[in-house]
Amino acid sequence: MIDVQRLRVLREVARHGSFSGAAAELLFTPSAVSQQIAALERALGTPVVERSTRGVVLTAPGRLLVEAAEAISAELGRAQARIDRLTAGRAALTVATFSSGGHKLLPAALTRFVAGHPDVELTVLEGEPEAALPWVREGRADLALSYHFDGPPPGDRSGLRWQPLEEDPLWTVLPRAHALAGRASVRLSELAGERWVLGCSKTRDILDGYAALAGFEPRILAATTDYFFAQSLVAAGVGVALIPEIALLPPGDAVVPVALEGPRPVRHIGVATPRRSPHPLAEALLAALRHPDSGGCQGAGAV
Numbered sequence: 672m673i674d675v676q677r678l679r680v681l682r683e684v685a686r687h688g689s690f691s692g693a694a695a696e697l698l699f700t701p702s703a704v705s706q707q708i709a710a711l712e713r714a715l716g717t718p719v720v721e722r723s724t725r726g727v728v729l730t731a732p733g734r735l736l737v738e739a740a741e742a743i744s745a746e747l748g749r750a751q752a753r754i755d756r757l758t759a760g761r762a763a764l765t766v767a768t769f770s771s772g773g774h775k776l777l778p779a780a781l782t783r784f785v786a787g788h789p790d791v792e793l794t795v796l797e798g799e800p801e802a803a804l805p806w807v808r809e810g811r812a813d814l815a816l817s818y819h820f821d822g823p824p825p826g827d828r829s830g831l832r833w834q835p836l837e838e839d840p841l842w843t844v845l846p847r848a849h850a851l852a853g854r855a856s857v858r859l860s861e862l863a864g865e866r867w868v869l870g871c872s873k874t875r876d877i878l879d880g881y882a883a884l885a886g887f888e889p890r891i892l893a894a895t896t897d898y899f900f901a902q903s904l905v906a907a908g909v910g911v912a913l914i915p916e917i918a919l920l921p922p923g924d925a926v927v928p929v930a931l932e933g934p935r936p937v938r939h940i941g942v943a944t945p946r947r948s949p950h951p952l953a954e955a956l957l958a959a960l961r962h963p964d965s966g967g968c969q970g971a972g973a974v
Contacts, residue, residue: 677711678740680704681719685737689726711736741808745830746947748810763792764952767803767815771898771918772940776836777816780959791952807831807943813950814957815943820877821936831943836960839938841877841913842928844905849927856930863887866910869894870901874913877936884934902926 683693683704690704697704712718719733729737768777773795781793796803796812803815808830818839843862845852851861859881867889869875875891882889892910895901898918905912906925915938919928942960944953 673714673736673739674711675743677707677714678736678743680707681711681733682737682740682744684708684720684727685729685733688728742830742947745808745810745945751810762788762790762952763794764814764950764956765794765796765812766956767796767798767806767812767817769799769803769817770797771915772816772818773797775917776940776960780956783959784956788952788955804831804943807945810945813944814953816940816960817943818938818940820873820938830946832946832949833941833943834957834961835939835941837940839915839917839940841874841915841931841936841938842919843931844902844912844914844919844926844928846905846908846911847923847925847927849911851929852927854929856932858885858932859935860885860887862911866890866892868892868901868904868910868912870898870912870914870918871896874936878913881934881936 680693680697680699683696684690687693687696690701690708693699694701694704699707708720715732717732718730719736720727720729766777777795785791785793796806798806798815800815800817800819803812803817806812807815816836843857843859851857863882863885864887867878869878869891872894875894878889878891893901893904895904898912898914899920901912902914902920904910906923913931913936914928917940920926922928942953942957944950944957
């Protein structure tokens with residue numbers, strides 16, 4: 672039988688790359704950590720780490736055990752959260768969301784959800800995918816409204832189920848006085864000489880990649896962490912921006928959204944839930960996000 676405490680020690684050794692780092696995290700001595708790993712290796716009959724003067728590296732069996740430790744930790748976290756809710760005497764659901772998704776997609780879905788589940792205690796956490804997905808894996812959140820750009824979903828999504836919702840194309844946002852502001856669409860190459868404002872650090876690589884396809888290198892003049900603030904900078908005449916469709920401000924006196932002709936970058940929005948033991952209320956919220964007027968659901972993929 673594999674000792675769960677020793678798995679926890681191995682997990683911290685893997686995370687910190689050393690016995691001393693794991694010891695500091697666990698409030699153990701390095702000697703105690705070494706003894707726990709040695710006992711685990713004796714029980715298994717095979718090494719789980721390779722020791723050197725530069726630290727430790729997991730062996731293949733060690734990597735398998737760390738994956739198991741992550742799954743066990745997540746299951747225990749979700750079980751503890753459900754026990755806490757049971758003892759509190761009322762149903763609860765914790766939702767993670769990225770900022771623009773929380774602003775445009777989540778409110779209407781929550782209105783429908785609350786109408787059908789008026790006594791559920793809701794907690795909403797704001798976080799980008801790199802924070803929100805681990806929250807679901809660890810049991811801190813029951814589901815995450817999240818996204819990824821073109822290509823396969825990045826990062827560690829082990830233990831999670833990814834259910835796509837919609838595609839969110841990026842638009843260019845121009846000052847009202849811009850020569851191209853009256854167009855229905857523009858090619859990215861037509862903006863080669865512009866100054867650019869970033870609304871998210873992730874869009875730097877996206878802009879660089881698509882600009883390279885269009886034959887130019889973008890001149891970045893300002894960078895923010897908020898798409899709505901970025902559009903304020905466009906209104907101030909600082910530059911032009913690439914903004915996801917759901918984060919576009921309504922056309923006004925200062926800025927105009929103009930569609931990009933293909934090829935154009937796209938955000939892929941979806942919901943992440945635990946692959947095992949998903950919260951039953953999470954499915955109800957997913958239905959509200961996916962189908963405003965029905966409780967049906969579409970296909971999903973494990974990630």
